[in-house]
Amino acid sequence: MLVKDYMTRHPILVDTSRRVVEAQRLMAESKVGHLPVVADGKRLLGMVSRAALSLRPEQLEGLSFWDLTDYMARLTVGRVMTPLSDIHTISPSSTLEEAADLMIAGHVTALPVVEEGGVVVGIITQTDLMVELRNLLGAIEPGWRVVLRVPDREGEFRKIMLALATSNWGVMAMGCVRSPRHPGFWDVLVKVRYCEREELVAELKKIAGQEIIDIRETTSYTER
């Protein structure tokens, strides 16, 4: 679960001399939201995004229609890109959490992935993280999705695993998170297969101090 496993390799790249209108067309036609801007040898210089390229009204104040056309025709990627000094980059061997953290901190939806030397090797976007989140919690095959609320103390997790292991049920996916708005508790999500709902509920109810707060059956997802 590292950036290199989830990023898109060989992203579309542009250089600084490219005109903004062309970059916009490129993004629209290729259905991407971001373009790393590079120099020779794929060395990163900056980023442009569809959102950043949309013009704000105040930029256009005082420009006539003809001036505007002219202005747009001459505007190059180099002039509108977010420069390297203002963007976050990530290395291919970083974790996905680090990528998510950088995106949250920087209020961006994509990060260029660079190797040492600043060479662009890929791009990782919010969508890639969503795919990972879905696969992590959802796995791909159908099964029972159970959420247990457990007290924040040693040994609780072990109880769940023991219960599932003694019944020989398969665990496809799991995730633990501090219960939102319930200090002192953790929510544990497990996705179990090869069992009936009743037996699963019966077995989990035996664990003292834990509470099933949600159980539902999930089906398979579209692969991506």
Add this chain to the structure above:
Amino acid sequence: MTTSPGKMNEPVVRVQNLAIAYETHSGDVNAVRDVSFEIHRGETLGLVGESGCGKSTVAYGLVNYLGRNGKIVHGEIIFQGESLVGRSPEELRKLRGDQIAMVYQDPMTSLNPVLRVGQQMTEVLTVHRGISVDEARTRCVEMLRRVYMPDPEAVMGRYPHQISGGQQQRVVIAMALLNNPALLVMDEPTTALDVTVEAAVLDLVADLRRDFDTAILFISHNLGVVARVSSRVGVMYAGEMVEQAPVREIFAHPRHPYTQGLMRCVPRLGADKAGSVLYPIRGRVPAPDRLPPGCVFEPRCDYATEHCRQERPALRQISNRHMVSCLRAEHIRASEWQPTEDIIPLMPAADAAEPETILNVDGLRTYYKQSSGSPLDLIGLGKKRYVRAVDGVSFTIPQGKTLGVVGESGCGKSTLIKTLIGLEPMTGGAAQFLGFDLEKKASKRDMGLIRELQMVFQNPDATMNPSYSVGTQIERPLRRFKVVPPNQIHAEVVRLLRAVKLDEHYYDRRPRQLSGGEKQRVGIARAFAGRPDLVLCDEPVSALDVSVQAAVLNLLLEIQREQGTTMIFIAHDLSVVRFFSDYVAVMYLGQIVEIGPAEAIYAPPYHPYTESLLAAVPIPDPSVAQQHIRLEGSVPSPLNPPSGCRFHTRCPRRQLLPDGGAICEREVPPMQDAGDGHQIHCHIPLETLHDLEPVVQIAA
């Protein structure tokens, strides 16, 4: 998780209705017409077809590398969302350096012979990316390790000529990958390599595609190679894409008559001449300036109708992801195909009588003297060293049978037959042919003996005099050997031409007016002119296209059956050898490690070396399961062959013996008789060898 998030994205490259022409004196020649395809990240598109079908032109067209007279007539090449057509040479150069890489057939064309490997490799990074020399060096070593180069640090310090062909190709691939290209174009990258090296390079290509998510365009004329590396396959014919489908689909259900024809041309591994027949596709690829008005394949197609003659079919979707350009694709059943009369080989029944032994080779040795480079050499006192090219080879061949000889390059196959024919002096041992001793060199041999012993060469170009007409070349042996009276020579030449399926008109043609297959036919006619008893064939079909290969093999079989000729047949393609031969000898470092009836060689028990060769053969059928056995390194130097069993340095089966096969290093392996003339030279007991799982599992 097998799905990568990149899959749903736009393709890395999309080619739409691409047409490429070459300007010539007589106007533009359209080499490629309306070709469309796309390649996604982590996908390999294999392009197959006979030579002259425009495969390479497409590849060069992608990067606009067409030479001065080539041009893109129309169509689009969209790479990473942008058109490459009409870009300036400078922009394209930058793109080729950064995002597109190419690997060609001959690695030496991409390597600078006067620079050390390390210097050329680091240059890519230091010049292009401004990376420091030390950093670049580390990365290059890492990349060489990635392409499974043995001892990468040492290789960095060598010149290209100091490493083997397979290693050179790995260096080229490593260099291509240093810039992590989005698109990798490989034009016949393994054609010049041995099967064992080829297998390793193909494994590498598959790994790289997965690890680097590179989009690969892989061009090959070899269906087996394409079956092994491709995810999708496009078949090209006469400049057009005639069929395109996922690899399993196209091999299981080829829909275009041309694709079906190609598959009938190649022998399946395990097929032999008694139980199966190769069917060449009749006719040949039309020249680009003389295309038929309708379907381009119509003149060679068994299913053609009037409609096909008039309308040129477009590539159309026939089922999900399967495209074909044939008007009648829905009506064609490959399984119901019947060969037309002109391509069925005439096979007179072979004599059932027990044949006599015609050639008896005993302990044959051919050594080449190698100077040690010491000054003592000058006065003849230097220590003499010998390259033991052939070192104690013994076998016999009964009359009218064929002995196939296989092995990697450098194993002594060619030296063996050159010694027999008298082009290399024999160092020791004996060879008896029809009571003649084959000790003398060809120039000192009796004319009668020369006549009875003829040779067919690999490269017909190099063995024909370009300024003599075909007729003159075939006449020469007839005159020399006085096969027929002088007044009948012309008639005899015409008869020979007919026998090799060429007609009288070829009498006055020059070699340059002939295609490769036709030249090889003339070479065969010339070899058989003196009605020899023994013909030595050194890779006679390796340089030919599959359909021509099938025709030439059929031709050799016909003449052999008719004249009762005995043959020694060298080929690196194990399927061809199996198909063609009655007996097979497997050679390694100048020695025969296994010999026996052809069918026995291809099933256990076999020598571990034979087993590895079989595991390496690319099989033109993706549903066949093949064991993964790969030989490490290359053949050791015959100057200083390993002690004991010569194969012990690379043998993957040594651990079957106690002490990890310590005995293999000490003792020469005994000959073990598996019955029926099947001999294996190996320390591993026959029973153990017998219990090995077969390398190739052919699905029923």
